[in-house]
Amino acid sequence: xxxxxxxxxxxxxxxxxxxxxxxxxxxxxxxxxxxxxxxxxxxxxxxxxxxxxxxxxxxxxxxxxxxxxxxxxxxxxxxxxxxxxxxxxxxxxxxxxxxxxxxxxxxxxxxxxxxxxxxxxxxxxxxxxxxxxxxxxxxxxxxxxxxxxxxxxxxxxxxxxxxxxxxxxxxxxxxxxxxxxxxxxxxxxxxxxxxxxxxxxxxxxxxxxxxxxxxxxxxxxxxxxxxxxxxxxxxxxxxxxxxxxxxxxxxxxxxxxxxxxxxxxxxxxxxxxxxxxxxxxxxxxxxxxxxxxxxxxxxxxxxxxxxxxxxxxxxxxxxxxxxxxxxxxxxxxxxxxxxxxxxxxxxxxxxxxxxxxxxxxxxxxxxxxxxxxxxxxxxxxxxxxxxxxxxxxxxxxxxxxxxxxxxxxxxxxxxxxxxxxxxxxxxxxxxxxxxxxxxxxxxxxxxxxxxxxxxxxxxxxxxxxxxxxxxxxxxxxxxxxxxxxxxxxxxxxxxxxxxxxxxxxxxxxxxxxxxxxxxxxxxxxxxxxxxxxxxxxxxxxxxxxxxxxxxxxxxxxxxxxxxxxxxxxxxxxxxxxxxxxxxxxxxxxxxxxxxxxxxxxxxxxxxxxxxxxxxxxxxxxxxxxxxxxxxxxxxxxxxxxxxx
Amino acid sequence: xxxxxxxxxxxxxxxxxxxxxxxxxxxxxxxxxxxxxxxxxxxxxxxxxxxxxxxxxxxxxxxxxxxxxxxxxxxxxxxxxxxxxxxxxxxxxxxxxxxxxxxxxxxxxxxxxxxxxxxxxxxxxxxxxxxxxxxxxxxxxxxxxxxxxxxxxxxxxxxxxxxxxx
Amino acid sequence: xxxxxxxxxxxxxxxxxxxxxxxxxxxxxxxxxxxxxxxxxxxxxxxxxxxxxxxxxxxxxxxxxxxxxxxxxxxxxxxxxxxxxxxxxxxxxxxxxxxxxxx
Numbered sequence: 001x002x003x004x005x006x007x008x009x010x011x012x013x014x015x016x017x018x019x020x021x022x023x024x025x026x027x028x029x030x031x032x033x034x035x036x037x038x039x040x041x042x043x044x045x046x047x048x049x050x051x052x053x054x055x056x057x058x059x060x061x062x063x064x065x066x067x068x069x070x071x072x073x074x075x076x077x078x079x080x081x082x083x084x085x086x087x088x089x090x091x092x093x094x095x096x097x098x099x100x101x102x103x104x105x106x107x108x109x110x111x112x113x114x115x116x117x118x119x120x121x122x123x124x125x126x127x128x129x130x131x132x133x134x135x136x137x138x139x140x141x142x143x144x145x146x147x148x149x150x151x152x153x154x155x156x157x158x159x160x161x162x163x164x165x166x167x168x169x170x171x172x173x174x175x176x177x178x179x180x181x182x183x184x185x186x187x188x189x190x191x192x193x194x195x196x197x198x199x200x201x202x203x204x205x206x207x208x209x210x211x212x213x214x215x216x217x218x219x220x221x222x223x224x225x226x227x228x229x230x231x232x233x234x235x236x237x238x239x240x241x242x243x244x245x246x247x248x249x250x251x252x253x254x255x256x257x258x259x260x261x262x263x264x265x266x267x268x269x270x271x272x273x274x275x276x277x278x279x280x281x282x283x284x285x286x287x288x289x290x291x292x293x294x295x296x297x298x299x300x301x302x303x304x305x306x307x308x309x310x311x312x313x314x315x316x317x318x319x320x321x322x323x324x325x326x327x328x329x330x331x332x333x334x335x336x337x338x339x340x341x342x343x344x345x346x347x348x349x350x351x352x353x354x355x356x357x358x359x360x361x362x363x364x365x366x367x368x369x370x371x372x373x374x375x376x377x378x379x380x381x382x383x384x385x386x387x388x389x390x391x392x393x394x395x396x397x398x399x400x401x402x403x404x405x406x407x408x409x410x411x412x413x414x415x416x417x418x419x420x421x422x423x424x425x426x427x428x429x430x431x432x433x434x435x436x437x438x439x440x441x442x443x444x445x446x447x448x449x450x451x452x453x454x455x456x457x458x459x460x461x462x463x464x465x466x467x468x469x470x471x472x473x474x475x476x477x478x479x480x481x482x483x484x485x486x487x488x489x490x491x492x493x494x495x496x497x498x499x500x501x502x503x504x505x506x507x508x509x510x511x512x513x514x515x516x517x518x519x520x521x522x523x524x525x526x527x528x529x530x531x532x533x534x535x536x537x538x539x540x541x542x543x544x545x546x547x548x549x550x551x552x553x554x555x556x557x558x559x560x561x562x563x564x565x566x567x568x569x570x571x572x573x574x575x576x577x578x579x580x581x582x583x584x585x586x587x588x589x590x591x592x593x594x595x596x597x598x599x600x601x602x603x604x605x606x607x608x609x610x611x612x613x614x615x616x617x618x619x620x621x622x623x624x625x626x627x628x629x630x631x632x633x634x635x636x637x638x639x640x641x642x643x644x
Numbered sequence: 645x646x647x648x649x650x651x652x653x654x655x656x657x658x659x660x661x662x663x664x665x666x667x668x669x670x671x672x673x674x675x676x677x678x679x680x681x682x683x684x685x686x687x688x689x690x691x692x693x694x695x696x697x698x699x700x701x702x703x704x705x706x707x708x709x710x711x712x713x714x715x716x717x718x719x720x721x722x723x724x725x726x727x728x729x730x731x732x733x734x735x736x737x738x739x740x741x742x743x744x745x746x747x748x749x750x751x752x753x754x755x756x757x758x759x760x761x762x763x764x765x766x767x768x769x770x771x772x773x774x775x776x777x778x779x780x781x782x783x784x785x786x787x788x789x790x791x792x793x794x795x796x797x798x799x800x801x802x803x804x805x806x807x808x809x810x
Numbered sequence: 811x812x813x814x815x816x817x818x819x820x821x822x823x824x825x826x827x828x829x830x831x832x833x834x835x836x837x838x839x840x841x842x843x844x845x846x847x848x849x850x851x852x853x854x855x856x857x858x859x860x861x862x863x864x865x866x867x868x869x870x871x872x873x874x875x876x877x878x879x880x881x882x883x884x885x886x887x888x889x890x891x892x893x894x895x896x897x898x899x900x901x902x903x904x905x906x907x908x909x910x911x912x913x
Contacts, residue, residue: 619909622842626733626834633740640747646813650821657825657848661832666840673844680851687862692875696854699879704847704886711890712840715897733834741827748819753864761867771869772876780873787880794884802891 010092011075013050013102014141016043017109021134028127036127037120040134041113047137048106051099058099059505069505071095071211073147088208093147096506097290097364101144104371108279109137111486115379116271118482119386129169133275136162140280144287149198150208152288156194156252159284160187163276167268179264186261190251197244200237204230210291218298228299242296242303246289246310253285254337255344256314260568262337266329270382273329278336278374283367286343293360293508297352308348312443315341317565319453323460324551324562327391328381331461332374335417338454339370342447346432349439350508357508358515359439362431365502369424372497373416376490380410383479383487384465393461397468397543405484407466409491414462416494418455418529421522427498430522431515451525455532463540645686653679666712674705691765818859825852839896839903843889850882 020043028036058069076091113133120129139158146152161184168180202208204227205216216223217238227238247258254262265277276282289296289307296304315338322334343363350359383406388396400407416423419430429451436444503513539547551558560566653676660672677700684693761767772780825848832845854875861871893903900907 617912619912621905621908622729622834626736629830629834630736633736633743637743646817650817653821654824654828657828660848661828661836661841661845666838669841669844673847676848677851680855683855684858687858689858689862689872692858692872695876695879699883700847700851703883707886707890708840708844711893714894715840715903730835733831737827737831737834740830741823744823744827745820748816748823753815763869763872768869768872772873780877783873783877787877791880791884794888798887798891801888802894 009050010054010094010102010145013047013054013106014138014145016047016050017134017138017141019043021131021138024127024131024134028131029125033127036130037113037117040130041110041117043134044106044110044113044137047141048110051102051106054094055099055103058094059096069096069511073211076147086202086206086208088150089148090151091147092145093210094145097287098144100364100368100506101287102141104368105137105140105144105280108371108375109133109140109275111375111379111490112271112275114482115274115382115486116269118480119271119382120269121480125169129269132162132165132169133272136166136276136281140284143284147210148208149202149210149213152291153191153194153198156191156248156284159281160184160191160252163187163265163281166272166276167265169268169272173267175264176267179261179267183261183265186258187251190248190258192248193244193251194248197241197246197248200241200244204237204241214292214294217295224299236300238295239300239303242292242300243306245292246285246303246307249285249288250310251285252288253282253340253344254314255285255310255341256317257567259314259318259337260571263330263333263564266327266333270329270378270385273332274375274378274382277333278378279371282336282340283343283371286340286347286363286367289344289347290360290364293347293350294352296347297350297357297360297508304348304350306348308345308440308443311341311344311346311348312446313341314338315345315450316446316453317341319450319457321561321564322457323453324558326393328384328393328396328461328465329378329391331457332377332381335377335454335458336374338450339366339374339417342429342432342450343367343370345443345447346435349436349443351439353509355513357513358431359435360508361503361506361513361515362428362435364506366425366428366432368500368502369416369428369494369497372490373413373423373425373494376409376413376487376494377417379483379487379490380406380413383483386479386483393464396465398466398470400466403479405487406479409487409494410462410466412491412494414458416498417458418533419451419525420529420533421526422495422498424494424496424498426522426526427517429525430517431503433525434518434521437521448525448528452528452532455529456536459533459536460540463536467541469543646683649679649683649686653683667709670705670709670712673708674701677701677705689763691763691768815859815863818855818863822852822855822859825855837904837906839893839905839908842905843886843893846889847882847886850878854878 020040024036024039072094073091076089079088079090081087113130116129116133120126123129136159139155139162143152143155143159146155164180164184167183168176170176198208201213201217205213205223207213207216215221217227218224224238227241228236230237232240249255251258262277262282266273268276296307318334318337318341322331322338325331325334343366346359346363346366348359350357350363352360383403384396384399385391387399387403390396412423416425419426421427433444433447433451436447503515505512507513539550554561563569656672656676656679660669660676663669663672677696681693681696681701684690684696772784775781829845829848829852832848833842836842836845857871857874857878861868861875865871896908897903
């Protein structure tokens with residue numbers, strides 16, 4: 001059954017990148033090499049404009065009914081019916097967070113497309129790159145617009161595939177191939193939990209549709225009762241379902257301990273990191289929890305605690321590691337993990353409805369602003385790498401005079417991420433800290449300390465790139481205008497985005513929320529941030545030996561942190577020593593000897609039997625005659641004597 | 645009289661299948677066939693005896709002798725058969741013979757009621773070509789077709805392949 | 811002593827099995843053909859005997875015999891043609907040498 005209500009421009013929004021992917025994928029290599037960048041960018045531009053118009057329409061004109069933002073389902077098409085009520089309907093869901101996400105995804109993707117026109121110029125597989133970018137944009141848009149939990153899983157996997165293709169874009173590099181495999185396998189492993197969670201939830205609620213699922217599991221219905229009462233190992237099936245779904249989200253969002261793929265994923269081209277690993281794919285997990293938030297908050301608050309602690313732990317963990325890394329992209333990767341941890345625990349400390357839903361609102365707000373400044377940071381890092389031809393901080397320094405635009409925008413982004421007013425990050429972080437303070441003082445403390453660390457390592461990065469020493473001047477200039485324009489646009493947004501009245505539009509229950517800046521509360525985090533900046537300035541503004549001395553003072557803790565707490569080695573140990581030897585080898589032995597052996601045995605038996613009776617076919621006429629004669633006599637004897 | 649004929653037939657038959665020289669074997673076959681013709685004469689079936697002599701003796705044996713000349717070095721001896729095979733075949737044939745004789749002896753053949761009829765060539769001819777109840781016109785025609793087919797077949801099989809000139 | 815049907819049948823059976831022995835034993839293709847002729851002749855004797863002793867007023871046995879003689883002649887002719895062909899291809903008329911159709 002197909003039904004369409006509301007704004008159906010929304011159908012075009014994912015469709016245009018899909019068409020561009022097909023066009024560039026099939027014809028790009030041979031025919032469209034030169035213009036593929038333009039085709040990709042133009043299709044994204046139209047998608048962006050459409051999404052802006054849809055957002056304007058939704059938020060300002062027609063979305064609200066009685067003061068509450070509605071969840072609309074535009075276009076619902078029954079695809080696969082398991083039983084009446086449990087069907088996979090493909091559809092587009094329009095509600096505040098999905099509209100916000102399509103705006104973010106299309107806009108950041110557009111910036112990345114424009115940037116790549118300059119960054120990837122001269123690349124031989126130019127058209128393929130743009131095709132993959134379009135595929136990714138399509139999958140991400142499909143993910144956020146899904147109205148059905150199975151559909152979101154389909155697009156989830158598609159996003160994983162696109163990210164694999166993009167991370168492994170330079171496939172002639174061993175490290176890139178390994179990183180792509182790692183990303184795909186780790187997220188796939190998490191998606192196993194996601195799938196089981198989907199099955200548990202949909203079986204319990206007897207539906208796959210988001211709206212119906214949330215309604216059934218948040219109000220007192222027989223499905224909810226049965227889900228709460230059936231328990232497995234002491235935990236109710238509803239909790240299992242939600243935790244498993246969260247596990248899938250944690251894998252995609254690089255939460256501890258499934259974070260190992262994110263630093264390695266920096267092997268991909270830098271614009272790809274900006275798009276995927278800063279602004280869009282990694283927030284898919286946060287989006288998923290936000291989508292199912294009513295069930296989390298109303299029916300299973302315990303699961304929400306788990307979400308909160310995992311998020312807070314990831315935030316702290318990543319911030320500590322980021323202080324010691326020397327590859328600038330890795331620093332940014334860990335910073336992403338930390339900020340997503342912030343978003344997760346903001347959801348974790350949130351309640352549902354009105355004032356209680358502050359954490360939800362703050363998390364979404366932080367998602368919005370983080371997309372801006374993190375993409376800006378990555379694109380700036382890309383410009384720096386493009387100029388210096390190296391990723392390591394030791395090769396950089398004193399670039400502020402050589403790359404003025406990059407320097408300015410990078411500084412703005414660092415200030416934003418540190419939470420310095422009046423930049424964007426300040427407002428969203430403040431909301432998060434308020435929500436945490438009200439609900440869980442421990443998480444608040446962790447968050448406060450982490451924001452200090454954030455400021456420290458970001459400015460360590462900034463000073464090391466732009467101040468530390470004088471750079472031996474080199475050949476070329478900063479980069480073409482296609483690389484500078486996105487930086488400028490994002491820089492402007494990083495400044496003003498904080499002032500958007502976000503809480504009026506995106507809240508946990510659809511009603512608007514009034515928030516105000518609490519000055520006395522904000523003093524503490526800002527002070528922490530400024531302290532961090534000052535320490536970083538002291539240590540890194542000019543070249544000296546103090547950082548190494550401090551690192552020596554920390555001793556083995558520093559070594560542990562530098563090696564990322566050996567989590568990668570732990571995973572390798574488990575897989576290589578345990579799984580390969582205990583499961584892989586016996587299975588291979590069984591396959592070779594028992595399965596193949598059985599087949600070979602039957603072949604050998606046939607061969608032996610046939611060589612035994614081979615001599616009957618001797619070609620000798622008289623032998624045949626003998627047997628013929630004998631048979632006739634035998635038949636005659638039988639008929640005459642036995643069968644009367 | 646019958647016993648003489650029977651001994652003659654069987655004796656030459658045995659010699660035909662055991663002789664080591666090919667040509668002698670053919671001659672023994674000839675004697676055996678003549679003996680059978682004699683048996684037909686003794687049974688008052690002159691016509692059949694005549695046909696036997698004309699076709700078998702005068703046709704087939706002559707044909708066999710021609711083929712012997714075409715394919716064999718007449719003077720030399722043939723190898724004797726494999727001992728085991730000969731013994732086994734003799735044993736099998738003997739046992740089968742005993743079995744069949746027993747069956748024949750046990751059976752009671754009904755004595756005919758009608759009187760025998762003289763066998764003239766005229767009767768044979770008219771009966772064979774009649775269309776009524778005991779007529780054998782159809783097998784007659786079929787056999788003539790068979791003979792035609794056999795003739796053509798022989799020519800084709802034994803034809804020398806034309807030499808390919810290229 | 812009167813010669814009954816059984817005597818004649820005994821004769822024809824003996825001739826038949828002499829032919830069978832010859833067919834299974836002889837190595838030369840032409841002698842195998844001669845054994846086959848013996849077989850056919852024994853059957854002829856059978857037919858004639860039955861005609862004479864049991865169905866003296868009918869002529870069916872005679873006809874069978876006539877046709878059988880004709881067919882035997884045709885078959886002998888075809889066999890000779892095949893033998894000539896075998897001799898051409900294998901240069902031997904030993905039946906043990908014609909064993910190409912084996913494993």
